[in-house]
Amino acid sequence: DAGVTQSPTHLIKTRGQQVTLRCSPKSGHDTVSWYQQALGQGPQFIFQYYEEEERQRGNFPDRFSGHQFPNYSSELNVNALLLGDSALYLCASSPERGATDTQYFGPGTRLTVL
Amino acid sequence: QKEVEQDPGPLSVPEGAIVSLNCTYSNSAFQYFMWYRQYSRKGPELLMYTYSSGNKEDGRFTAQVDKSSKYISLFIRDSQPSDSATYLCAMRGAGGTSYGKLTFGQGTILTVHP
Numbered sequence: 001d002a003g004v005t006q007s008p009t010h011l012i013k014t015r016g017q018q019v020t021l022r023c024s025p026k027s028g029h030d031t032v033s034w035y036q037q038a039l040g041q042g043p044q045f046i047f048q049y050y051e052e053e054e055r056q057r058g059n060f061p062d063r064f065s066g067h068q069f070p071n072y073s074s075e076l077n078v079n080a081l082l083l084g085d086s087a088l089y090l091c092a093s094s095p096e097r098g099a100t101d102t103q104y105f106g107p108g109t110r111l112t113v114l
Numbered sequence: 115q116k117e118v119e120q121d122p123g124p125l126s127v128p129e130g131a132i133v134s135l136n137c138t139y140s141n142s143a144f145q146y147f148m149w150y151r152q153y154s155r156k157g158p159e160l161l162m163y164t165y166s167s168g169n170k171e172d173g174r175f176t177a178q179v180d181k182s183s184k185y186i187s188l189f190i191r192d193s194q195p196s197d198s199a200t201y202l203c204a205m206r207g208a209g210g211t212s213y214g215k216l217t218f219g220q221g222t223i224l225t226v227h228p
Contacts, residue, residue, distance in 0.1 A: 004157075033214065040122070042202050042218030043158070056214050090157055094214075102148070103216060105157035 002027060004093050004106035012112045013081050021076045021109045025093030031055075032074040033103060034066060035090040043090055049074055078111075086113045117141050120203055120219025129228050133190040137203035137219045140184065144205040144217070147179050149188045152200045152221065161201075162188065193226045200224070 005024045013019050025032050031050045035043035045058035049068035068074045072093075078085055088110050092103035120137045127133055135149075146165055150158035162177040164170045164186075170177045176189040186205075190197055203219040 031214070033216075035216075040220075042118075042120070042204075042220050043216070045215045045217070048214045058215065092216075102160060102163055104160065105150070107157045110155070 004091055004104055006089075006091050006106040006109050008109060009107070010110040010112070012114060014114050015081055015083060017081050017113075018077065018079045019081060019111060021078075021089050021091075021111070023074045023076070023091030023093075023106060025072050025074070025091075026104050029093035029095050029104070030072045031094045032068060032072065033092045033094070034074070034076045035092065035105075036060070037088040037090055037108070039087070046076070081113045083113050086111060115140065116220075117217050118203065118205065118219045120222055122220050122222060124223040124225060126225045126227065127193055129193060129195060129226055131193050131226070133193050133197070133224060133226075135188040135190075135201050135203075135222050135224070137186050138184055139186075139205060139217075141205075141207070141217070142181075142184070143207040145208040146206050147177070147186050148204040148216070149175075149177055150202040150204060151197075152202060154199075158202055195226050195228055198225045 007022045033048040034046040037043040047057040048055050052068045063079045065077045088108040090108045091106045094103045118139045149162040152158045164177050167179045167181045174191045178187040200221040202221045204216045
């Protein structure tokens with residue numbers, strides 16, 4: 001049973017560019033959440049998608065947007081990249097109707113903005 | 115003030131020691147409490163999941179929740195070098211705006227030396 005997968009593993013961008021990160025949830029999971037983890041910090045909630053809609057959003061600017069596809073996979077898009085966007089971006093999936101609603105994390109995408 | 119406070123350490127202990135990791139929180143709406151382990155350059159891995167107050171044991175790991183004090187702990191018995199990692203506490207509410215959003219502590223870096 002494949003867990004949460006993310007691509008790419010890492011990438012380097014320059015300020016002002018745009019980036020798209022991808023996530024495939026764990027089998028049987030239909031809810032996807034995205035987190036940003038700066039170096040030495042805990043993950044910060046960006047947003048959560050369920051039934052192809054953004055259900056909840058954290059304190060991130062509109063430069064951060066997302067999408068969920070009918071197969072439950074998801075994308076995170078960041079526009080007009082800033083140096084401060086450099087971080088590990090984590091995707092987590094959970095079963096909407098699961099008893100515990102536990103979130104399982106992928107390995108992350110490490111984004112470096114130069 | 116952050117909603118969840120966690121001593122970042124670092125914490126260094128000899129193999130076989132008992133390790134105590136702690137978090138305090140300010141949001142009384144938190145109902146579900148988790149501990150994740152994160153190895154370097156990897157995604158967080160769920161260790162323990164508890165609901166409301168009480169203790170939960172799983173092998174060498176014991177999680178404690180004291181809602182009256184807004185304090186949670188993770189104990190690791192007979193610590194091993196393979197336990198060396200960053201430990202993150204996380205919590206969420208039962209519904210409303212906190213549903214689905216995990217709030218993390220900063221993480222505690224643990225090193226167990228042989």
